[in-house]
Amino acid sequence: MNHQNYAKYLSVYYTTLVNLPQESKDLLQANGFSVSRSNTPASRTPVDMTIEQTINKHAKTSGGIVGFSGSLPAYHRWCVTRHNRAQYVSATYQMANIESKICENHKESSLAERKLNENAVTKTVETFKAFLNPFDTDREHLVCISSGQKVPEDVANDLLKVKDVGKESFEEFLETRLKNKTTKFHNSLTKSKLKTFASASKLTPIKSSMNVVKIKAERNVFVQLLILSQEHKVDMEKVLKYPLSLVS
Incomplete structure (x- = not known):
């Protein structure tokens, strides 16, 4: 990575x-x-x-x-x-007998702490269930967990092969710099040009009354706004005052 x-x-x-x-x-x-x-x-x-x-x-x-x-x-x-x-x-x-607190049991093992942790775990599980299941292998496309939006094919390919690329880079580093020492250890390393979920974000110029600004289209924010607008029957184009195609 x-x-x-x-x-x-x-x-x-x-x-x-x-x-x-x-x-x-x-x-x-x-x-x-x-x-x-x-x-x-x-x-x-x-x-x-x-x-x-x-x-x-x-x-x-x-x-x-x-x-x-x-x-x-x-x-x-x-x-x-x-x-x-x-x-x-x-x-x-x-x-002064304040060097350290002698305790035979962990604080986390008390009844109150166990109940508190159990509630936290339950809420965490419920939150994950509200999002897309990242371990669902029946889907044809790679999607973002928070928004459920499909990522472009080139981004998906890079994400799926990142482990193989990293392993190949490690083996090359091991052979050339540690074993054979054909390359100096402290020489600069070339980054792997792999796309991630962040690469799917777009910078789109938006013309306002004063000047031209660039808005980073965060998938989770705009997708959630779009879903909420559909549920409450809100025309987002009128609210945002520009076409939704610019941030899609």
Whole structure:
């Protein structure tokens, strides 16, 4: 989908994970990449997030680094002693018994939360039923979920083959930049010229009394207006003061 950063660095990340040494695999399997700060089951957090919530948070100063006003000795002293400052804050929390809330169960498992979540899921399902079913395979044309409007054939073809195009681009990237290294890794990537649902929107010049403006014909907005106008027997051409063919 033309995300160059993902195409580049996700490939390297995946290759690194596949070729991890056994020591690293043992560490990952032993939950070495996460930290548990309470007795709540299944509540471990990543190490970097834990550092942000503890050491980095406790070592912050008013105004941040800018508050040092360009004083290099003060900045150096803060860097050297920031972990001690975090320890003092953590020890104070422990003495006041406010370090963390010990809970044996998740908040989401309470009766009130379960009822609230069940109502939210029910409303979400009802909303999806009000729209077009995206998993209905009996339709001959590709349509937009929100409006139910058919997309042009060229847009539909690009959307249906986007997975194959992405896989082909990935394999080419893998061979030329990681395996054979015939192309430099940091060279620019060529975007795949594929059309999406947004490509079906049109920019149509509309002449007004003052000047000429361009209105982006959003499918969901205009289609819904058209459907509502038909239900309430409203002449949209008189309301909008220009032919509907301009936004169709």
